[in-house]
Amino acid sequence: MNILHQSTEFNSFGIDALTLARPDDWHVHVRDGALLKALLPHTAQQFGRAIIMPNLKPPVTTTEQAAAYRKRILAARPTQGPGTAFEPLMTLYLTDNTSPDEIWRARESGFVHGIKLYPAGTTTNSDAGVTDLRHCAVTLEAMQKTSLPLLVHGEVTDPVVDVFDREEVFIDRVLEPLRRDFPALKVVFEHITTRNAVEYVRHADTSLGMLGATITAHHLLLNRNTMLVGGIKPHYYCLPIFKREVHRAALVEAAISGHPRFFLGTDSAPHLKNFKESSCGCAGCYTALHALELYAQTFDEAGALRRLEGFASFHGPDFYGLPRSIDTVTLERSSWTLPENIDIDGMSVVVFKMSKDLSWKLR
Known part of the structure; x- marks a missing residue:
């Protein structure tokens, strides 16, 4: 078997296996209750750490609530095999009333690693989100002092803005003024979906605070045609919504x-x-079961497997100021068919699938 260790320069032709430092997931929803217990092992088996989204009902707005949620997540980890050492990295849900004192408590906790901005009404369970960032000025100043990153869902909710343009408008109306007003603030522009966002992040003013961006596997693989042509496919519906092919191609190039x-x-x-x-x-799309395989497929099809380790394993911890993993995982070239659903107490969650089988599998 021709095995690649990521320190080697190569193109992907003829590579049968790929070993890389265990990746982390810097944006994931693991829910709560029965869903958490059933599905958390999928994330834990793939990733060493994960930034946990706080948009529960009610949202996780305090360090005390984050500690309790973290305890429930740890209880849902696998008890043997891969995933037993999985570490949840908690976040707080920013509201108009989040206090600077809460930001300091979060930083001192050691387990809260970011504050999540949901503009009110943008996505699932975002009704308690921020109505106007001006309400959060003193809180954002505290975040600058503590170096806690602000994790942004980058869409405006102005009803006159087309849903396909909400990310582009967010950059001009919200993100750029935010970074100018709080020049030491660390910001993660999460799940970017447009060429505009790629260019903004790539050419960001280095005199301002650190700026990073996460990219999902499903936005790398599909465009809006896949969701809409031949009938609406609800299991491809996510927010931010899929965009034109030109934007998908820009995301791949960035990744x-x-x-x-x-x-x-x-x-x-x-x-x-x-x-x-x-x-x-x-x-929302459920990809935790096979996320690394989806990313590997994207990088393989682009002839860029040698770049996967940086994107998946190094850039995130470097941004957050956390150590890189010393553990490793291996992906093998192997065609396999995903299950249609994950059954949970008589209910089911549909697994995100493409029209073709995956060509990589986590060993």
Whole structure:
């Protein structure tokens, strides 16, 4: 078997296996209750650490609530085999009323690693989100002092802005003024979906605070045609929504570029099948079961497997100021068919799938 260790320069032809430092997921939804218990092992078996989204009902707005949620996540880890050492990296949900004192408590906790900005009404369970960032000025100043990153869902909610333009408008209306007003603030532009976001992050003013961006596997693989042509496919509906092919191609170019500001964040977001296939049509794709395989497929098809380790394993911890993993994982070239659903207490979560089988599998 021809095995690649990521220190070797190569193109992907003829490579049968790929070993890399164990990646981390810098944006994931693991939910709570029965969903958490059933699905958390998928994330834990693939990743060493993960930034946990706080948009539960009610949202995780305090360090005390984050500690309790972290305890539930740790209880759901596998008890043997891969995933037993998985570490959840907690976040707090920013509201108009989050206090500077809470930011200091979060920093001193040692387990809270970011503060999540959901503009009110942008996505699942975002009703308690920020209505106007001006309400958060003193809190953002505290974040600058503590170096806690602000993790942003980068869309405006202005009803006159087309849903496909909300990310581009967010850059001009919110992100650029935010970075100018708080020049020491660390910001993660999460799950970017447009060429505009790629260019903004790549050419960001280095005199301002650190800026990074996560990219999901599903946005690397699909464009909006896949979701809409031949009938609406609810299990491809996510927010931010899929964009044109030109934007998908720009995301792939960014991910494989080796640029340290771009790193892995799955935004895996499970919903029960009956909620996806309903008048609600909840937003989210479930990719935690096979996320690394999806990313490997993207990098392989682009002839850039040698760049996967930086994107998946190094750029994220470097941005967050955390050590790189000394553990490793190995992906093998192997065609396999995913299950259609994950069954949970008589209900099910549909697994994100493409029209073709995966060509890589985690050993």
